[in-house]
Amino acid sequence: MPQETKLEVALACAVPMPSRDSVLLGHGSGGRMSGELLRNILLPALRNPILERLDDQAVLGVGESRIAFTTDSYVVKPLFFPGGDIGTLAVNGTVNDLAMGGAEPLYLSLALILEEGLPFDTLRRVMESIRVAAALAGVVVVTGDTKVVERGSGDGLFVNTSGIGLVPCGVDLSADKARPGDRVLLSGTIGDHGIAILSQREGLEFASTVSSDTVALHTLVTAVLRASSEIRCLRDPTRGGVSSSLNEIAARSHVGIELVGDAIPIREDVRGACEILGLDPLYVANEGKLLAIVAPQAAEAVLAAMRQHPLGRNAQMIGTVTNSHPKIVTLRTWLGTSRVVDLLSGEQLPRIC
Amino acid sequence: MPQETKLEVALACAVPMPSRDSVLLGHGSGGRMSGELLRNILLPALRNPILERLDDQAVLGVGESRIAFTTDSYVVKPLFFPGGDIGTLAVNGTVNDLAMGGAEPLYLSLALILEEGLPFDTLRRVMESIRVAAALAGVVVVTGDTKVVERGSGDGLFVNTSGIGLVPCGVDLSADKARPGDRVLLSGTIGDHGIAILSQREGLEFASTVSSDTVALHTLVTAVLRASSEIRCLRDPTRGGVSSSLNEIAARSHVGIELVGDAIPIREDVRGACEILGLDPLYVANEGKLLAIVAPQAAEAVLAAMRQHPLGRNAQMIGTVTNSHPKIVTLRTWLGTSRVVDLLSGEQLPRIC
Numbered sequence: 001m002p003q004e005t006k007l008e009v010a011l012a013c014a015v016p017m018p019s020r021d022s023v024l025l026g027h028g029s030g031g032r033m034s035g036e037l038l039r040n041i042l043l044p045a046l047r048n049p050i051l052e053r054l055d056d057q058a059v060l061g062v063g064e065s066r067i068a069f070t071t072d073s074y075v076v077k078p079l080f081f082p083g084g085d086i087g088t089l090a091v092n093g094t095v096n097d098l099a100m101g102g103a104e105p106l107y108l109s110l111a112l113i114l115e116e117g118l119p120f121d122t123l124r125r126v127m128e129s130i131r132v133a134a135a136l137a138g139v140v141v142v143t144g145d146t147k148v149v150e151r152g153s154g155d156g157l158f159v160n161t162s163g164i165g166l167v168p169c170g171v172d173l174s175a176d177k178a179r180p181g182d183r184v185l186l187s188g189t190i191g192d193h194g195i196a197i198l199s200q201r202e203g204l205e206f207a208s209t210v211s212s213d214t215v216a217l218h219t220l221v222t223a224v225l226r227a228s229s230e231i232r233c234l235r236d237p238t239r240g241g242v243s244s245s246l247n248e249i250a251a252r253s254h255v256g257i258e259l260v261g262d263a264i265p266i267r268e269d270v271r272g273a274c275e276i277l278g279l280d281p282l283y284v285a286n287e288g289k290l291l292a293i294v295a296p297q298a299a300e301a302v303l304a305a306m307r308q309h310p311l312g313r314n315a316q317m318i319g320t321v322t323n324s325h326p327k328i329v330t331l332r333t334w335l336g337t338s339r340v341v342d343l344l345s346g347e348q349l350p351r352i353c
Numbered sequence: 354m355p356q357e358t359k360l361e362v363a364l365a366c367a368v369p370m371p372s373r374d375s376v377l378l379g380h381g382s383g384g385r386m387s388g389e390l391l392r393n394i395l396l397p398a399l400r401n402p403i404l405e406r407l408d409d410q411a412v413l414g415v416g417e418s419r420i421a422f423t424t425d426s427y428v429v430k431p432l433f434f435p436g437g438d439i440g441t442l443a444v445n446g447t448v449n450d451l452a453m454g455g456a457e458p459l460y461l462s463l464a465l466i467l468e469e470g471l472p473f474d475t476l477r478r479v480m481e482s483i484r485v486a487a488a489l490a491g492v493v494v495v496t497g498d499t500k501v502v503e504r505g506s507g508d509g510l511f512v513n514t515s516g517i518g519l520v521p522c523g524v525d526l527s528a529d530k531a532r533p534g535d536r537v538l539l540s541g542t543i544g545d546h547g548i549a550i551l552s553q554r555e556g557l558e559f560a561s562t563v564s565s566d567t568v569a570l571h572t573l574v575t576a577v578l579r580a581s582s583e584i585r586c587l588r589d590p591t592r593g594g595v596s597s598s599l600n601e602i603a604a605r606s607h608v609g610i611e612l613v614g615d616a617i618p619i620r621e622d623v624r625g626a627c628e629i630l631g632l633d634p635l636y637v638a639n640e641g642k643l644l645a646i647v648a649p650q651a652a653e654a655v656l657a658a659m660r661q662h663p664l665g666r667n668a669q670m671i672g673t674v675t676n677s678h679p680k681i682v683t684l685r686t687w688l689g690t691s692r693v694v695d696l697l698s699g700e701q702l703p704r705i706c
Contacts, residue, residue, distance in 0.1 A: 023471040028501030037499065041473060045480035046463070046487075050495040058495035060460055063519055065416030071462035071515055072498045075506075107413055109424035109515050110399070113466075118376040120394060127398035134399075142403040142411035145425045146390065148381030149704060153428075155506035162424055162462050162515035166416055351502060 028351075030240030031283075031344030054252065055174055056235065057101040059167055066169075068103035070094060071162040077351040079122065079156055081200040083193075083211030086159050087129030089287060089353055092216045093238065094161040095137045099218035100234045100290065102173045102225060103165030105137060110161055111145040115154035126157065137216035139163070171225065177232035178253035183299035184319035185292040187220060187312040188213070190242055191270040194284035197352055198277065208269050213288035220290060220311045227305035230295035237291055239353055240344055241283040245291055246319075246329045247343050257329045259319035259341065282331070283344050285352045293321065381704075383593030384636075384697030407605065408527055409588065410454040412520055419522075421456035423447060424515040430704040432475065432509055434553040436546075436564030439512050440482030442640060442706055445569045446591065447514040448490045452571035453587045453643065455526045455578060456518030458490060463514055464498040468507035479510065490569035492516070524578065530585040531606035536652035537672035538645040540573060540665040541566070543595055544623040547637035550705055551630065561622050566641030573643060573664045580658035583648035590644055592706050593697055594636040598644055599672075599682045600696050610682045612672035612694065635684070636697050638705045646674065 026033040043052065050058045057070035074090045084092075091108065098105040110130065114123070134141055192213040199210060217236060225231060233253075237245040242264070250257050266281055274281045288311065294302050299317060306312030329341040379386040396405065403411050410423035427443045437445075444461065451458040463483065467476070487494055545566040552563060570589060577584060586606075590598040595617070603610045619634055627634045641664065647655050652670060659665030682694040 021473050023467045023469055023473070023476070023501055025469050025501050025503065027467065028499065034499065041476055041480060042465075042497065042499065045477075045484040046494045046497075048493050048495070050493065051497070058460070058462075060495060060517075062415070062420060062459065062517065063418030065418045065420075067415060067420070067517070069460060069462060069515075069517060070496050071464045071513065073464040073466050073500050073513060075466060075500045075502050106415065107411070107422060109411075109422060111424045111426040111513050111515075112395075113426050113428060113511055114376045114380065116376055116378050120374050120376070123376070123394055124398075127394060131398040140401050140403065141399045142401070142413060143423050144395065144399075144404070146381065146387065146395065147426050147428045147704075148376055148378050149428050149508060150378065152505065153508035155502060158466055158511070160424065160426060160464050160513040160515075162464075162513075164413075164415065164420070164422060164517060351500075 025350045026346040029344055029346065029348065030244050033346060053174060055101060056097040057103065059101055066167040068098045068101040068165040068167050070097040071160065072097065073158060073160040074353060075158050075351050076197065076353050077155065078200055079126065081212055082196050082209050084214040085126055085129050086157060087126040088133045088214050090159040090161045091130055091133035091137060092214045092287060093353060094163040095139060095216045095218055096236045098163050098165035099221040100236055101167060102171035102221065103167045105139050105163060105165040105218050107142045108134065108139050108161050108163045109143045110141045113154055113158040114146065114148045115156050116148060116151045118156050137218065173231060173233050175233050175249045175252040178249050178255050178293045178321045180255055180321055180323035181296045182232055182293050182321035183296055183317055184257060184321065185294060185299065185303055185306065186264065186316055186318045187290045187306050188314040189265045189267050189270065190286055190289065191266060191274060191281040191284035193287040194349055194352055195270050195273045198349060210269055210273065213286060215288035215311060217288065217290050217311060220306065220309050223305045223309045224292055224302055227302045228294060228298035230298040232293040235291045237286050237289060239285050241285055242291065243282040243329065243341050244343060249293060250329050251327045254326045256322040256325035257319055258322050259329065259331045261331050261333045263316050263318045265314045265316050279348065282341055283348050285349065287353065378703045379699040382697055382699065382701065383597050386699060406527060408454060409450040410456065412454055419520040421451045421454040421518040421520050423450040424513065425450065426511060426513040427706060428511050428704050429550065429706050430508065431553055432479065434565055435549045435562050437567040438479055438482050439510060440479035441486045441567050443512040443514045444483055444486035444490060445567045445640060446706060447516040448492055448569045448571055449589045451516050451518035452574040453589055454520060455524035455574065456520045458492045458516060458518040458571050460495045461487065461492050461514050461516045462496045463494045466507055466511040467499065467501045468509050469501060469504045471509050490571065526584060526586050528586050528602045528605040531602050531608050531646045531674045533608055533674055533676035534649045535585055535646050535674040536649055536670055537610060537674065538647060538652065538656055538659065539617065539669055539671045540643045540659050541667040542618045542620050542623065543639055543642065544619060544627060544634040544637035546640040547702055547705055548623050548626045551702060563622055563626065566639060568641035568664060570641065570643050570664060573659065573662050576658045576662045577645055577655055580655045581647060581651035583651040585646040588644045590639050590642060592638050594638055595644065596635040596682065596694050597696060602646060603682050604680045607679045609675040609678035610672055611675050612682065612684045614684050614686045616669050616671045618667045618669050632701065635694055636701050638702065
């Protein structure tokens with residue numbers, strides 16, 4: 001058998017064609033394929049009204065208290081990147097999912113899946129990041145688990161954090177509460193996390209190093225909730241970016257959302273990197289930004305409160321909720337034309353968090 | 354270069370020698386190496402009094418309630434085995450960790466790490482098992498997460514479940530509460546789960562098929578707690594087996610534990626399989642058994658209550674807590690001699706749960 005044929009056979013064995021019957025990378029995108037997996041396979045087995053709200057956290061009555069409960073696994077690649085690492089991300093990401101429900105983050109669990117051969121030094125660095133991030137966010141890691149898999153059955157380190165927090169009386173935020181006329185506020189620049197990961201992964205160098213924006217947002221949420229009682233919904237636009245979060249809100253609330261392109265804050269170097277890489281920044285992940293849907297009369301006060309907070313200095317009003325095209329997000333460009341901001345259909349940046 | 358040399362080079366690259374500076378499979382054993390990893394790397398970063406209790410669950414004051422909170426990742430191999438699959442295990446294991454704290458299990462989170470190429474049919478089967486196990490245990494999956502990693506960066510499916518439950522007033526169970534004179538009760542036969550997995554994995558066939566004992570134990574716990582108010586500690590002896598759980602209790606309570614070998618229930622086929630495979634059943638994992646440390650005057654009533662419950666029919670009193678050899682577990686054999694039942698030093702059965 002000639003060499004080429006052997007090679008082809010080997011490649012065919014190693015990298016099977018994408019199949020309609022098995023999991024593809026795109027199912028982890030946070031976009032359309034993730035939604036299909038959720039609707040077709042995961043939700044049918046688990047149907048219940050709490051899960052079906054599909055918020056970033058469940059809010060539960062436990063005894064006399066209202067508890068927020070959330071979970072996320074982190075498979076980010078590489079483990080370390082400008083501005084943070086998998087440990088920082090695992091703490092801040094779960095703290096933020098609690099905060100987006102208006103909860104005071106209190107306790108985290110930490111479950112590690114280690115691949116045989118992971119250097120202890122790597123693990124120590126990640127644990128130190130977890131310690132620092134938890135201390136900064138004021139949460140305590142109270143329970144944990146460690147598993148080890150054979151070399152080749154994992155990828156160094158996967159981290160799961162689950163979190164619980166306490167939801168104050170009167171706070172009731174959810175993606176189904178947006179109403180026509182509401183304003184869309186964004187706390188700062190978009191795309192920083194995704195571009196930081198991608199630059200690190202691909203060894204790209206731009207004029208300046210873009211750092212991940214990973215940070216705990218709970219104090220910014222407190223400032224927002226203090227500024228007005230008319231907050232409908234908060235979301236941190238992580239995997240899938242601003243586009244995915246707003247499409248979810250539009251779908252859940254049966255409203256349209258109209259964005260003003262010029263108003264969306266973005267760093268020049270991130271914009272440049274997106275242009276070079278052919279990425280739409282609206283789909284690029286953030287780990288330290290929040291979207292707030294607020295009643296029109298509350299918008300100015302909430303925007304001012306955001307801008308007074310160190311994590312919201314670049315906050316902008318970026319759009320309006322409308323009843324004219326339910327479940328659809330549009331963007332008005334600087335040319336005055338409008339385009340649909342659809343859900344990402346495949347995978348843009350695998351393993352971004 | 355001769356063929357052999359190439360092969361040796363390839364092998365040397367693919368399977369580096371075990372190192373003192375990196376993670377080995379034994380660090381996932383639940384035995385001595387797991388303890389070292391915990392003490393040397395994980396705990397120093399996370400020091401706090403709740404975590405340092407090292408119980409299977411944290412008990413937390415949240416608002417007016419006492420909440421139990423626990424997490425476990427599941428990496429069992431193979432995914433399906435006689436008596437259950439990774440989904441059954443993920444629900445029952447976390448339910449049991451809550452139950453061992455005396456909590457009423459209420460809510461679970463579910464986080465999946467899927468490897469690209471995982472057949473949807475596999476995922477559907479596991480989700481159906483999760484549905485059935487959650488329904489049987491009376492818990493609701495209220496929040497979740499799905500990540501996808503590239504082919505070769507995972508192993509089909511890893512599952513994390515975290516759980517929260519409500520701890521009734523007056524219940525306070527912990528591994529540091531064993532006192533000399535207390536009795537050690539075991540709810541049934543040991544080693545079933547470990548032997549079921551191992552048989553499936555290695556394609557071994559014994560006279561009969563051994564099934565995993567995976568089951569939710571919360572109703573058995575309720576029966577135990579109703580039978581006496583003098584329960585010191587409950588543990589489900591999973592990874593690392595009865596030996597690891599009792600060594601932990603002995604260490605935490607600064608007591609010795611003396612086991613009577615003849616009293617420990619074990620199925621004949623499991624005993625036979627252990628003999629053939631050279632395994633000590635005291636170290637083999639269980640997923641549907643509980644150990645109870647109870648005050649001496651409570652032992653008979655608790656044993657009777659266990660035996661009246663379908664999951665405790667084979668319950669036995671297997672030993673006594675003593676002050677004569679603190680932190681050491683011993684076993685009296687049928688010959689009348691005594692031997693130390695030490696912590697497992699390496700890995701006996703990787704990826705058992």
